[in-house]
Amino acid sequence: xxxxxxxxxxxxxxxxxxxxxxxxxxxxxxxxxxxxxxxxxxxxxxxxxxxxxxxxxxxxxxxxxxxxxxxxxxxxxxxxxxxxxxxxxxxxxxxxxxxxxxxxxxxxxxxxxxxxxxxxxxxxxxxxxxxxxxxxxxxxxxxxxxxxxxxxxxxxxxxxxxxxxxxxxxxxxxxxxxxxxxxxxxxxxxxxxxxxxxxxxxxxxxxxxxxxxxxxxxxxxxxxxxxxxxxxxxxxxxxxxxxxxxxxxxxxxxxxxxxxxxxxxxxxxxxxxxxxxxxxxxxxxxxxxxxxxxxx
Amino acid sequence: xxxxxxxxxxxxxxxxxxxxxxxxxxxxxxxxxxxxxxxxxxxxxxxxxxxxxxxxxxxxxxxxxxxxxxxxxxxxxxxxxxxxxxxxxxxxxxxxxxxxxxxxxxxxxxxxxxxxxxxxxxxxxxxxxxxxxxxxxxxxxxxxxxxxxxxxxxxxxxxxxxxxxxxxxxxxxxxxxxxxxxxxxxxxxxxxxxxxxxxxxxxxxxxxxxxxxxxxxxxxxxxxxxxxxxxxxxxxxxxxxxxxxxxxxxxxxxxxxxxxxxxxxxxxxxxxxxxxxxxxxxxxxxxxxxxxxxxx
Numbered sequence: 001x002x003x004x005x006x007x008x009x010x011x012x013x014x015x016x017x018x019x020x021x022x023x024x025x026x027x028x029x030x031x032x033x034x035x036x037x038x039x040x041x042x043x044x045x046x047x048x049x050x051x052x053x054x055x056x057x058x059x060x061x062x063x064x065x066x067x068x069x070x071x072x073x074x075x076x077x078x079x080x081x082x083x084x085x086x087x088x089x090x091x092x093x094x095x096x097x098x099x100x101x102x103x104x105x106x107x108x109x110x111x112x113x114x115x116x117x118x119x120x121x122x123x124x125x126x127x128x129x130x131x132x133x134x135x136x137x138x139x140x141x142x143x144x145x146x147x148x149x150x151x152x153x154x155x156x157x158x159x160x161x162x163x164x165x166x167x168x169x170x171x172x173x174x175x176x177x178x179x180x181x182x183x184x185x186x187x188x189x190x191x192x193x194x195x196x197x198x199x200x201x202x203x204x205x206x207x208x209x210x211x212x213x214x215x216x217x218x219x220x221x222x223x224x225x226x227x228x229x230x231x232x233x234x235x236x237x238x239x240x241x242x243x244x245x246x247x248x249x250x251x252x253x254x255x256x257x258x259x260x261x262x263x264x265x266x267x268x269x270x271x272x273x274x275x276x277x278x279x280x281x282x283x284x285x286x287x288x289x290x291x292x293x294x295x296x
Numbered sequence: 297x298x299x300x301x302x303x304x305x306x307x308x309x310x311x312x313x314x315x316x317x318x319x320x321x322x323x324x325x326x327x328x329x330x331x332x333x334x335x336x337x338x339x340x341x342x343x344x345x346x347x348x349x350x351x352x353x354x355x356x357x358x359x360x361x362x363x364x365x366x367x368x369x370x371x372x373x374x375x376x377x378x379x380x381x382x383x384x385x386x387x388x389x390x391x392x393x394x395x396x397x398x399x400x401x402x403x404x405x406x407x408x409x410x411x412x413x414x415x416x417x418x419x420x421x422x423x424x425x426x427x428x429x430x431x432x433x434x435x436x437x438x439x440x441x442x443x444x445x446x447x448x449x450x451x452x453x454x455x456x457x458x459x460x461x462x463x464x465x466x467x468x469x470x471x472x473x474x475x476x477x478x479x480x481x482x483x484x485x486x487x488x489x490x491x492x493x494x495x496x497x498x499x500x501x502x503x504x505x506x507x508x509x510x511x512x513x514x515x516x517x518x519x520x521x522x523x524x525x526x527x528x529x530x531x532x533x534x535x536x537x538x539x540x541x542x543x544x545x546x547x548x549x550x551x552x553x554x555x556x557x558x559x560x561x562x563x564x565x566x567x568x569x570x571x572x573x574x575x576x577x578x579x580x581x582x583x584x585x586x587x588x589x590x591x592x
Contacts, residue, residue, distance in 0.1 A: 262431075284412070
């Protein structure tokens, strides 16, 4: 019966914190050598720096219009040209990273917290709780995010908070499913049985015993979700249901300028499109690297 | 079970729409004339009842029956989706198969990495870039999907190529990746080794043994992409000003035209359920194991 008071010493395949630094150190080590991860991280950090400090080093105020110089093509004084109100496209692209890099990560964090809690509960209790909640989640996952967002925003009105909540809650079921399957494997292990024998409560067992051991899949899923969150935020802004004017947000800029694309004013949309593309690909490279590091 | 989920789905959506909106409309008289001041369940019941009898209600905005709008839009969307599907299914599978047969060689790297990159980009971003390349710079294809009235079959297809390309690109990555991993697994299996060892020509091994097993999971993925495709249609139809079901829902949501919105969403739900059913059916036709298992 020595197992009852030494749960910490129980060997678990996915390394609890107490097992020392080596598993996490190994992950960090393989991340540092992964070209995919480092490339993605570099792109991501570039945009984070732009979001944080961009406002201080851009050549023009991204919101200042200058009607006389509207729609000038890229040149020395306006690197990326100007838009229909004469605003400097380069400055707008740099500062435009700010809103999407606030909204998408917050939505991802919300999805992770809600999804993890839900996944722990249904994975731990199984049975009828699992059956009912899993069916509801499946039904939810079948509806495209854009449609859910459309309905929610019509009902609640547009604001950054709505976008965060909508994306967060529509991604939560996906994370819950991942966590659930990880928990199903963990709950059969001895350390969980030990916790039960010690008469630990369900909450304690779920969040103190099991949670630290399912961190790796959660981390992988979170980085993957961040890529999708950026995808979703950009799309909603483009549709007019996300970030609102006068923000220089990329999706929003594209939606207000693409009407003139037939006139040949390509610079008003191309750089925003490339910015979104680079950020999404960057985050996906990071996600790919994290996935690889945990699954080697 | 999937089919049941699909059946329940439109009901959930319908209730979700009716719930918040019935309270939101403050104008009592209008409410009364529209019948939305009746108890929710009564409304819901009569709405479903009428829908089943082909009466989808009256648009608030157009003051005309919703049904013709929805039917037209659905037809247009199907054209667009069909072109994307007809292009992507063979090309995506071919891409995956070629990648798997050239595993870890440059061609595989190009297909895998290229597929992954285009899959993660939002449709409107690839859409904008494609419009710029083919519509604005090369002037090969029209930038809006609005063909002249009375245009023939091929003219319509000509106008729909550009809008279908972003959908193609997103789906290509998924399908190619599934086909590739299915192929790798099948190539690595015992039955393939047996087939090779008993002296069958390589071509016969690939066609009769590998492909049949490798493509089963791919078919499931193709079917699950219907849900995605619907979300993608909302964006693409807006970008290309195409009168499909996606832009119908989008316009209805913006104009708070609830009967139109509900009819659109319910239609999507039905399409989704039918697609899932067809996929299940196809899967069992192609996989004798499931078919025979069910008969026993």
